Amino acid sequence: MTYIPISPKERDAMLATVGVKSLDDLFEAVPQKHRFPKLNLPPALSEMEAASLLGEMASSNENVREHVISFLGAGAYNHYIPSVVDHILRRGEFYTAYTPYQPEISQGTLQGIFEYQSLMTNLTGMDVSNASHYDGATAAAEAVNLAYAQFRGKRKKVVVSPGLHPQYREVIRTYTQGMGVELTDKTEADLEVGPEALISQIDDNTMLVVVQYPDFFGRIYDYTKLIEAAHAKGSLVCIVANPTALVMLKTPGEMGADIVVGEAQPFGIPLWYGGPYLGFFTTKKSYVHKMAGRLVGETMDNRGQRSYVLTLTAREQHIKRERATSNICSNQGLLALGAAVYMSVLGKGGLQEVANLCYQKAHYAAEQISKIDGFGLCFAEPFFHEFALCCPKPIAEINEHLLEHGIIGGYDLGNDYPALKDHMLIAVTEMNSREEIDTFVEVLKEVAND
C-alpha cells in the first residue's frame, strides 16, 4: 500500500493545472534511455502482511529479554528502560518534527535539548554540552576534530590509550586519515600499567590524549595526574566515559578533563542491534566555538518569554561550508530527549540505585567466577560493572558451550589484543538477577571441568 492521499479525479485536475497530460510527462528532463526502470523488488505488502513478515524476522533472533541470558557489554549495555521514556518518544509532536530551525514552533524540541545539555553537564562536571553526536565512537572522533581546530592543525599527534574501545580507535583512525595526524595507538602495549604510562608519549606536538573511563577492560582510574602532565605539555585531554558509571564515580570535570564524550545508550536507549545510539559531547566553555554539532541556548522572545534557540550556528556546515570544523548536520535529537526523560524519571535517587545495582551484581559475579579453578580476574584495579576475566580455554569454545545453555558469554578480548588471548570481558547490569549469575557460574564450572 502507499500513503498517497490523492484520488484519480484530483490527480487529473492537478495535471490539468500543471499543463501536462500524464504523470509520466513530468519526467521529460530524465534521459529517455534510463527513464522508468523496472525495479526487481518483491510486490507490495499490505500492512497486515508487513507486520507479520517483520514479526517473523524479529522472532527468529534470540533476544536478551526472552531467550538468552547475556553478559555482553563492550560498549552497549542491557539496562531497564522505564515505561515513561517510550511513551514520551512516541508523541508525534516530538518524533515527526524536524530540526528546530523555526524556534517559534519548536520550543518543545529546543527546551528538551536544552535540558538534555544541562543534565549532561551536571553529570560530567563540564561547562557545556552539545545537542549530541551519532554515537560514542564518532563523538570521540569529533573530540579529535576539536583539538585539531584548536591548534589550527599545528599539533599533529593524538595519544590514544590502548584501553579505549577498539572500535572507537578504528573510527578515530578512519576520521583522521586525511588530516596527516599521527595516532599513538599501541594495542601490543603493556596493558597492566596504568595511565601514567601514557605520559612519556605526550610531547609538544601532542594535541589530544584520549582515555576511557572506566576503561575498555572496566578499570577505574583517576586521570588527574595524567591530565596535569598533558596540560603541562599544552595538550588537551578527552575522557570517553560511561554515563552509568558517572552516576557513582568522581567526575571527569573534577579531574580537569577538557572534553568528556561517551555513549549514552545506557540511558534509556534499547540495544537495537547497535543503533541508533547517542553520542554525548561536553567540554569547557573556552572550547565552545570549536565544538561541532548543534547547540541550544537560552534567550527571550518578543513577548518577553524565556525561550530557546539554536545558537552559534555560524560554526556549522551550512554557514561555514568547507571551513567548518565538521560536516555534522543531523544529531540524535529524539534519543537525546529519551536520555533526558530517562534521567528525569529515575531522578537522582533512581540513577544511584541503577549504578549501585550494576556495581554490586558485577562484583558478586566476579567474586563467584574467580573461585572457579582456571578462572581469575585479569586486573587488580577497582572496576564498575565490567571486568576482564582470564579463562582456561579459548573464548570461542567457552562461549559456544555457554550458548548451548542459553547464555551469551562475554566479549573475546583476543580479537583485538593479542596479549589477551583466552580473556573475556564480562558486563553485569541491574538486568542480571542473582539466579542468572549463579547459572552462569555453574556452566563455567562445567567448562572448567570438561
Added chain:
Amino acid sequence: MTSPAAPVVTTAKIVEPTIFEISSPGRRGVNMPASDVPETALPPKDLLRSDLPLPELAEVDVVRHYMRLSKFNYSVDDGFYPLGSCTMKYNPKINEDTCRLPGFLYTHPLQPIETVQGNLALMYETQEWLKEISGFAGITLQPAAGAHGEFTGVLMMAAYHKSRGDTKRTKMLIPDAAHGTNPASTGMLGMSVVTIPSDARGNVDLKALEAACDDTVVGMMLTNPNTLGMFDEHIEQVIKLVHDCGGLMYGDGANLNALLGILRPGDLGFDVMHFNLHKTFSVPHGGGGPGSGPVGVAARLADFLPAPVVGIVEEAEDDLPPLYGFITPKQSIGRMKAFHGHFGGGLVRSYTYIAMHGPNGLKDISQYAVLNANYLQARLRDTYHVPYDRICMHEFVAEGQFAGSDVRALDIAKRLMDYNFHPPTNYFPLIVHEALMIEPTETENKDTLDAFADALIKIADEAKTSPDLLHSAPHITPFGRMDEVKAARELVLCCWLPEDYNENE
C-alpha cells in the same frame, strides 16, 4: 517546591519551567528493585563523586512536563511541513511498531551471528533492495546520517585514487547550489573546493565545468535533482566530463524522493551516492535525528566500502536458509561508527516501508511528489517570482520578496505559522534571493496544497496592504520571534538546580 532561582538575571516570563526548576529534594520517580546479592564495599572514596546535582521528580511531574513541551512543537502529525530538501513526508505508524519488536529491540550488536539471523537477513535484503533501487553494485549501511554518508563517500573516492597511485587529485567540484554538507565533508579531508556556477536554466554550467576538469580533480559532488528542484538537462554530459578527466561522480541522495522508479543514478554513471533513509524512506526526523545514511557505490569502489558489510557466509542448502554474517571489503576505508549502523530506528522502519510499497508503489511516491510540487508551483508562479521556471521535480524555489516592499522571505515564513503551516526552507539555496524552497512530498492531498497556496497568495496581498502584520509575525503561536543575538552573546547553554535547592531539604 522551590522557587526558580535564575543564575542569569532576567525578567523573562517562564512559560514552562525546566526539569531542574520543578525538582524537589527527596521526591522520587521510578525506583529499582532491592539488590539480591551480598553487598560489596564501594571503591575508595577518592574515586567517588561527592554529589549528583540532578533533578528529583515524581513520574507524573515528568510526564506532564514533557506533555506540555510537546504541545509547543509543530510536527508532520500536526500538519503540512513543506521544508525544501528535507522531505517531511508522513511517517507511517506501522513502522513505529515494527522497529519496536522485542527481537529487534533486545539484541546486542556483538551477539553471535547464529543468534541474530533475523537482523542480518533484514540488513542483507536492505542492501539488495537499495542496490536495485539505485543501480549501484555495493552498499554500506553503516553511516549514521546523510552528512556521515557523504564523508564516507568522499573517503572512498580518495582511497580509490590513492590505490591507483593517482596522488595529485586534491580538487572537489561542487555546484553553487549544493548543500553545505558537501563542501564541509570535503574540507574534513583537506581537499580544496572548486565552486561550479549554475546556468540560467538551473543546470550545471557546462563551460565552467569543462574549464575546471583536469587531472587534479577527485570528482564532483552533485545533487540531482538539484536544490532548485531542477533535473539537470545535461546530466550525461556532466558525468562524461568528470569521468573523462579521471574524476569520480558523487550523487547527493538528499533528493532521491524524486527518482524512485524514475531513474537509477547508478545507471547514469554515478560512482557513489548516499541515501537519506530519514527523507526518502520515512524514518521520522525526530526533531533533528537520528537519521540514517547508507551509501551505494559502483563496482570499482566496492572494495573500499567501510567494514563490515553484511554478506552470505554459508550458502543456502536444501530447505535451509543461507547463513548471513559480516564481511570486510578488501581495501576498506575502515569503520565509520561503532557497530552496524542505525539498525533499529533506521533500517527496520525503511525495510517495512519499502516492503509495503513494492516497485509500483515506489514509483508512485516519486510521481506524486513531483506532481504536488508542480501543482504548487503552477498555483503560485503568478504571485511569487520563480527564477528557474520550468517543470520541477519534487521541490521548487520561489523568491520571497516583492518589488517596492521591505517584506522579506523570513517575514513570509513567520506569517505562514499564523495560518497553521510550517514554513518552507528559507535563504537556501544561496543562489536565489530571499529563497523560499518548497517541497510538499507525496503525502499531502489537494485540499492541503490548495489551502497552503491560498495562504501564500493572501500573505502576498498582506505584504502590500499591511506589511507590519508580516514583520511582527507570528502572532497566534505560543512563542514569538526570538532574540538570537542575545542567545549568542550571553551563551546560556545549560541550567542547574536552584542555588537554594538543598536548603529546602
